[in-house]
Amino acid sequence: MTQLEDAKKGIITEEMKAIAKMENISEEKITRRISEGTVVIPKNINRNTKSYGIGEGLTTKVNANIGSSSKVEDINVEIEKAKIAVEYGADAVMDLSTGPKLNEFREKILEAINVPIGTVPIYEAGVKAFNRDGSVNNMTEEDIFKAIENQAKEGIDFMTLHCGINKDLVYKLKDSDRTMGIVSRGGTFLYSWILENKLENPLFENYDYILEIAKEHDVTLSLGDGLRPGCLSDATDIAQVQELVTLGTLVKKAREFDVQVMVEGPGHVPLDQVASNMKIQKTICKGAPFYVLGPIVTDLAPGYDHITSAIGGAVAAASGADFLCYVTPAEHLGLPSVDDVKEGVIASKIAAQAGDVALGLDSAWAKEKEMAAARENFDWDKQFELSFNRQKAKEYRNRCHIEDDKMCSMCGEYCSIRIAKENRQ
Amino acid sequence: MTQLEDAKKGIITEEMKAIAKMENISEEKITRRISEGTVVIPKNINRNTKSYGIGEGLTTKVNANIGSSSKVEDINVEIEKAKIAVEYGADAVMDLSTGPKLNEFREKILEAINVPIGTVPIYEAGVKAFNRDGSVNNMTEEDIFKAIENQAKEGIDFMTLHCGINKDLVYKLKDSDRTMGIVSRGGTFLYSWILENKLENPLFENYDYILEIAKEHDVTLSLGDGLRPGCLSDATDIAQVQELVTLGTLVKKAREFDVQVMVEGPGHVPLDQVASNMKIQKTICKGAPFYVLGPIVTDLAPGYDHITSAIGGAVAAASGADFLCYVTPAEHLGLPSVDDVKEGVIASKIAAQAGDVALGLDSAWAKEKEMAAARENFDWDKQFELSFNRQKAKEYRNRCHIEDDKMCSMCGEYCSIRIAKENRQ
Numbered sequence: 001m002t003q004l005e006d007a008k009k010g011i012i013t014e015e016m017k018a019i020a021k022m023e024n025i026s027e028e029k030i031t032r033r034i035s036e037g038t039v040v041i042p043k044n045i046n047r048n049t050k051s052y053g054i055g056e057g058l059t060t061k062v063n064a065n066i067g068s069s070s071k072v073e074d075i076n077v078e079i080e081k082a083k084i085a086v087e088y089g090a091d092a093v094m095d096l097s098t099g100p101k102l103n104e105f106r107e108k109i110l111e112a113i114n115v116p117i118g119t120v121p122i123y124e125a126g127v128k129a130f131n132r133d134g135s136v137n138n139m140t141e142e143d144i145f146k147a148i149e150n151q152a153k154e155g156i157d158f159m160t161l162h163c164g165i166n167k168d169l170v171y172k173l174k175d176s177d178r179t180m181g182i183v184s185r186g187g188t189f190l191y192s193w194i195l196e197n198k199l200e201n202p203l204f205e206n207y208d209y210i211l212e213i214a215k216e217h218d219v220t221l222s223l224g225d226g227l228r229p230g231c232l233s234d235a236t237d238i239a240q241v242q243e244l245v246t247l248g249t250l251v252k253k254a255r256e257f258d259v260q261v262m263v264e265g266p267g268h269v270p271l272d273q274v275a276s277n278m279k280i281q282k283t284i285c286k287g288a289p290f291y292v293l294g295p296i297v298t299d300l301a302p303g304y305d306h307i308t309s310a311i312g313g314a315v316a317a318a319s320g321a322d323f324l325c326y327v328t329p330a331e332h333l334g335l336p337s338v339d340d341v342k343e344g345v346i347a348s349k350i351a352a353q354a355g356d357v358a359l360g361l362d363s364a365w366a367k368e369k370e371m372a373a374a375r376e377n378f379d380w381d382k383q384f385e386l387s388f389n390r391q392k393a394k395e396y397r398n399r400c401h402i403e404d405d406k407m408c409s410m411c412g413e414y415c416s417i418r419i420a421k422e423n424r425q
Numbered sequence: 426m427t428q429l430e431d432a433k434k435g436i437i438t439e440e441m442k443a444i445a446k447m448e449n450i451s452e453e454k455i456t457r458r459i460s461e462g463t464v465v466i467p468k469n470i471n472r473n474t475k476s477y478g479i480g481e482g483l484t485t486k487v488n489a490n491i492g493s494s495s496k497v498e499d500i501n502v503e504i505e506k507a508k509i510a511v512e513y514g515a516d517a518v519m520d521l522s523t524g525p526k527l528n529e530f531r532e533k534i535l536e537a538i539n540v541p542i543g544t545v546p547i548y549e550a551g552v553k554a555f556n557r558d559g560s561v562n563n564m565t566e567e568d569i570f571k572a573i574e575n576q577a578k579e580g581i582d583f584m585t586l587h588c589g590i591n592k593d594l595v596y597k598l599k600d601s602d603r604t605m606g607i608v609s610r611g612g613t614f615l616y617s618w619i620l621e622n623k624l625e626n627p628l629f630e631n632y633d634y635i636l637e638i639a640k641e642h643d644v645t646l647s648l649g650d651g652l653r654p655g656c657l658s659d660a661t662d663i664a665q666v667q668e669l670v671t672l673g674t675l676v677k678k679a680r681e682f683d684v685q686v687m688v689e690g691p692g693h694v695p696l697d698q699v700a701s702n703m704k705i706q707k708t709i710c711k712g713a714p715f716y717v718l719g720p721i722v723t724d725l726a727p728g729y730d731h732i733t734s735a736i737g738g739a740v741a742a743a744s745g746a747d748f749l750c751y752v753t754p755a756e757h758l759g760l761p762s763v764d765d766v767k768e769g770v771i772a773s774k775i776a777a778q779a780g781d782v783a784l785g786l787d788s789a790w791a792k793e794k795e796m797a798a799a800r801e802n803f804d805w806d807k808q809f810e811l812s813f814n815r816q817k818a819k820e821y822r823n824r825c826h827i828e829d830d831k832m833c834s835m836c837g838e839y840c841s842i843r844i845a846k847e848n849r850q
Contacts, residue, residue: 136844299796303814335825397759
């Protein structure tokens with residue numbers, strides 16, 4: 001039974017109870033939202049991990065992407081990345097490995113961490129075809145569905161599947177005047193395959209089969225946005241919105257089939273378009289949880305895309321996004337290092353918190369108020385404790401070399417809090 | 426003659442011409458906006474620097490604060506900070522020195538860089554009184570106005586003056602239920618002085634005298650927000666807005682007196698209140714350029730306040746803020762290092778660009794389009810050239826150790842741009 005199936009029947013599962021407690025809302029509310037599809041619990045029946053809820057009224061969650069590439073493949077480093085991501089607050093991790101040993105990697109990462117794990121199964125299929133026949137265009141349908149089925153059996157909790165990039169869209173895109181065409185890696189595998197083989201996208205054509213597999217293992221589908229924009233001027237165009245419309249119909253079908261489903265979103269979006277993007281996703285996809293990559297709000301900051309995406313992510317979270325995929329400083333330049341992963345997670349946690357504050361979530365405000373009181377009381381330990389990166393905050397404080405607890409090196413005796421306190425005494 | 430006086434008479438000064446060219450708008454438009462007070466040119470008649478326009482329809486500008494404190498005083502380091510700030514794109518620098526040698530510092534910093542320089546003269550007066558009589562409460566009116574006059578003569582281009590924090594407000598604030606009371610350093614000097622001496626704020630009471638000094642040297646006033654909130658839960662409250670209302674009346678008076686004037690704003694603001702804060706400032710202050718500090722949108726990220734403020738700054742810029750005061754990673758923890766200054770400036774430049782893109786400014790979009798084309802064409806040198814930090818972007822690229830120009834270590838052969846290009850050929 002999937003969580004959705006249970007919820008529809010009014011059954012309150014252990015996972016729902018745990019989430020109700022964690023989010024401090026009633027079990028009835030959680031159950032109702034799951035039954036309506038506005039909240040999902042990515043948790044494969046074959047895997048025993050911490051349960052997270054993603055969606056309506058819940059705190060904004062953060063995902064960290066890790067995994068090898070064809071150029072960099074070191075399992076220990078990738079596991080270190082996964083662990084540091086969780087340590088700094090990632091609520092989920094996606095293994096996006098595309099190196100030759102990707103199956104072995106996935107197995108080990110599934111063991112290493114205790115949060116929901118997502119994948120993009122088309123990578124396994126594409127890499128297999130590439131290594132076997134020299135091109136992702138040589139993927140067979142069996143390659144694709146075997147990858148999905150095996151990964152579901154292994155316990156993968158959520159899967160990005162680019163079901164919406166169908167033949168019609170691919171041909172339209174080929175002739176579009178986009179600056180950057182298609183930039184989703186999984187989307188490009190299918191785009192290329194469709195053009196080469198002149199066949200329909202198997203993930204679109206055999207969507208029912210995908211639903212069967214997902215239902216059997218309660219895999220949450222994350223409908224990929226293969227046509228997300230790759231630069232600001234391609235944002236919110238016909239291709240992107242047409243794919244979203246298709247995804248809306250697929251969301252409906254998944255829900256009818258008792259399969260949990262999220263929708264993925266852009267990408268590169270000018271700041272003034274972010275809120276509208278969230279709004280149209282929510283209306284077209286009838287409140288399905290929205291999982292956004294960034295969005296990045298300027299392309300001029302390679303090396304700082306954790307910041308460009310924290311801006312977009314915060315506004316997205318405040319406007320309806322439920323799940324933020326982090327972006328690291330290495331984005332557009334190379335595979336992230338362990339430290340890049342850490343910085344990416346922290347930036348996304350900041351964005352999520354800023355969004356949750358804007359939404360008026362009690363838990364987010366409670367922490368803000370604690371921090372304000374700690375500052376007013378010069379309670380440095382409490383400030384560190386409440387920080388997204390305690391160690392860094394502490395290092396900065398120690399750098400001051402000031403023994404007086406009631407000041408820092410910024411203002412010294414002229415500290416406004418200190419002076420104002422003296423006046424109140 | 427001030428720029429405002431000239432503009433009112435229809436005289437197009439050299440500075441106006443330079444700005445019209447830099448911003449690619451007509452000289453007539455610039456002149457009209459200056460005459461109406463919606464654009465200012467902070468440029469003291471005694472100083473020969475590059476001219477920047479701040480305000481309506483112009484690109485969002487960035488300020489970097491530097492300067493010693495009573496605990497850390499090293500002129501070489503502060504000059505290095507000022508220089509690196511300008512190197513990374515700061516359009517203005519404020520010298521906020523409060524160390525014993527602050528006069529010497531100001532003199533050297535005025536020589537070291539070629540962008541508008543701002544100060545908070547109440548610091549000089551307060552520090553003088555503290556060193557002479559043990560407390561900022563012992564400032565005399567002469568201390569205050571001598572500081573303003575001397576700094577104007579030295580060539581300071583813009584000055585933060587907390588003219589709005591009058592006796593009425595101070596007593597109200599003393600009994601308010603704010604969590605953090607008052608956190609503006611200059612504001613606190615005056616708050617404390619008013620409570621101790623039971624006198625009206627000299628900057629409020631003798632505003633006409635300030636206008637005379639400012640007019641003589643064409644110093645742009647930056648009306649300080651002494652009651653800006655120090656934490657999210659204090660944001661946009663009665664104290665903050667009442668001060669803003671007072672500043673609105675002072676803006677009107679300055680303009681009538683041909684003195685250029687900006688208004689300063691918060692601070693710590695929940696993301697959902699940022700746009701409204703910009704809007705009410707613009708209406709109350711009749712379109713005066715708005716200079717915001719941050720704003721910071723969560724308090725949980727000490728060590729990362731360049732990111733929290735990039736989020737707030739971007740939304741602020743997109744909603745009407747004209748001038749962003751950077752925040753460094755050291756904020757709330759100590760005086761920033763040279764590297765902190767660099768990171769703070771870059772984060773603010775990102776926010777400014779995101780805002781300018783959202784506002785649809787042609788110059789901002791032109792750069793975005795160039796970057797998109799450079800990515801599509803794998804033109805790495807062009808990408809570095811367009812980056813806010815070329816060196817960092819280049820280092821990331823070099824870390825890949827990949828000779829093939831048409832990929833990076835993130836996706837290798839599975840690069841979406843590469844695959845999509847192959848399909849178009």
